[in-house]
Amino acid sequence: MLxxxxxxxxxxxxxxxxLVGANLAKQVALVGALAELGLAIFVWSQFDPAAGVQFxxxxxxxxxxxISFAAGIDGISLVLVLLxxxxxxxxxxxxxxxxxxxxxxxxxxxxxMSAALVGVFMATDAFVFYLFFEAALIPVYFLAAVWGGENRLKVTLKFFIYTMFGSLFMLVALIYLYYQTPGTHTSEITAFYNLQLSAKSQGFVFWAFFVAFAIKMPLFPFHTWQPDTYTESPTPATMLLSGIMLKMGVYGLIRLLLPIVPLGLESWGxxxxxxxxxxxxxxSIIAIQQHDMKRLIAYSSFAHVGLMAAGVFAASPNGLQGAIIQMLAHGINVVGLFFVIDIILSRTKTRSLDQLGGITQVAPQLSVYFLIILLGSVALPLTNxxxxxxxxxxxxxxxxxxxxAIAGLTIILGSVYMLRLFQMSMFGPRSKWVEGFQDLTFNEKAVLLPLVIMVLWIGIYPNTFLSISEPAVNQLLQLVAK
Structure with a gap:
């Protein structure tokens, strides 16, 4: 019931x-979201990592x-529900x-959108997973199309068609798997785990899942919708897209692709x-060349998700645990970075690094919060x-x-584009655009402080979250080994 x-x-x-109207909308929405957070924390307090799917x-x-409307929580899904x-x-x-x-x-x-995302992470029926996977697309489409930038209609249409097209591959694969279940067919995800498919069939299902999830994350070369959509969307929609929605693709790889088609993984991994x-x-290379702060973070997010996917396809305990904890860390960091950029934009009316500089002279508190979150993004030890x-x-x-060794270059390249972002915006001579720049307000600190706490908490005590998902990861890898 929980x-x-x-x-x-x-x-x-x-x-x-x-229903309450514009005057109370933001307050009611915040209360509802805080109630959801309280419920998620209560579920965490009652959760037994060794007990499998619960509640x-x-x-x-x-x-x-x-086909049943079914959901439950295991250690992998709980981390993403909490996020x-x-x-x-x-x-x-x-x-x-x-x-x-x-x-x-x-x-x-x-x-x-929050409800749909939680539904994706908890679905135990394949078609319910697909239902929520598609449902999450609709709110963010309208957020971007109605409240986005100048080119929002063109960009959001491309985003919608691109992601819908990819999801059709997953739907075809799910229907195929459904008809492979014995007797009276079922769409329970655990039933798909027990199917004995030929290597050829698994190859077909592998690519159907791969295309669907690679577009959603996105992975190279299915990423062309992402930079424009992140840039043109209003900042809250960009936060939802980058902080949570892209995790649906990584989660889909872990939940569906790996355990259902291990022979496909063996052939195409x-x-x-x-x-x-x-x-x-x-x-990373494209991020280094960007001068629009929001676009820079968009490409950095694309690079980060590539590393998560590589770890998942490596199909090892370290790879899956790393992908799960990195989804948590990346969500926290990227939301913080986009919020800092939104603060700078609201005060200076520009996101261009060429027009900024010297912010740290007038906003020391913003500088500290920004630096801690940025160091988490470049993977400094003791950060998330x-x-x-x-x-x-x-x-x-x-x-x-x-x-x-090639993937390890992300450490160097990530440091280059992130420290360049900080140096050009915060240091140097004070730009004319920065005149009258105000430091953080109480509401802004109320957003950034929890993010900074999580950056340090996960970096110093990662086992708080790794222990949640470890039994579920081990169980899933046993299915892959079969």
Whole structure:
């Protein structure tokens, strides 16, 4: 029942937000998101990592077809549910200094998207997974199309068509797997784990899943929708896209691709890792060349997700644990970075690094918060990014030493583009655009402080979260080994 409540609470809060009107919309949305966070923390307190899937529910949806509306939580999904519940109220709070036209619809869409994301991470039926996977696309499409930048309609249409097209491959694969289940067919994900498919069939399913999830993350060469969409979307939508939504693709690789088609992974895993490593280097090099701060972070996110995918395809305990903890760390860091950029944009009316400089002279508090989050993103030891990056690089190196060495360049390249971002915006002579720049407000510190605490908490005590997912990861790898 707790699982169902985690889905229903943001849905109900979104409906109430829509009904109360513009004057109270942001406050009601924040209360609803905080209630979801409280519920997620309660679920965490009651969760036993060694007990497998817990707090599940199952209702007949299409009973004659063996399809149920079913969900539950294991250690892998709990980490991502906590990430979603933690970031959503911070994303809402980050908007309090802005005024949005038709704000009731704006905040309700954020809550609806939160419900869909939680549904993806908890679904135990394949078609319910697909339902929420697609449902998460709709709110962010409208957020970007209605409240986005000048080229929003062209960019969001490309994003919608691109991601919908990719999801069709997954739907075809799920229907195929459904008809491979014996007797009265079922769409339970665990039933798909027990299928004995030929190597040829597994190759087909592997590529169907790979294309769907590679577009959603995105991975090279399926990434062309991402930079424009991140740049043109309003900052809260960009936070949702980068902080949480891209994790659906990585989660899909872990939950569906690895355990269902291990022979497909054996045949095509090397190519998948190569594409992931190409994405790391390509995204990093392009990020170094950017002058738009938001676009720079978009390409850095593309590079980070390439490393996560490489670790997943390496199919080792370090790889999966690294991907899970890095999803958590990346979500925290990228939301913090986009929020800092939004603060700078709101005060200077520019995101161009060529027009900025000297902010640290007038905003020392912003400088400190920005630096800590940035150091987490470049994986400084004792920050959250270091834990996942170390595990991921070790897993890729164990998979193939040459690919591991190339992937390891992310440490150098990431430091280059992130420190360049900080140096050009915060140091140097004070730009005319920075005149009158105000330091952080109370609301802004209320957003950044929890993020900074998590940067340090995960970096210093990573086992708090690694211990949640470890039993589930070991169990999943046993399925892959079979």
């Amino acid at each position: 699982t169902l409540l985690l889905i229903l609470l943001p849905l109900v809060a979104g409906v109430i937000t829509l 599940g529910f199952k209702y007949n949806w299409l009973a004659s077809a063996g 979603t519940a933690f970031l959503t109220p911070l994303i809402i709070l980050s908007t309090f200094s802005h005024t949005y036209k038709n704000s009731a619809a704006f905040y309700s869409l954020i809550l609806f 090397m190519l998948a890792v190569i594409l992931s490593v190409i994405g790391i280097i390509y995204g 990014g270091f834990v996942g990056e170390f595990l991921l690089l070790s897993s890729v190196f164990a998979f193939n030493s040459w690919l591991g």
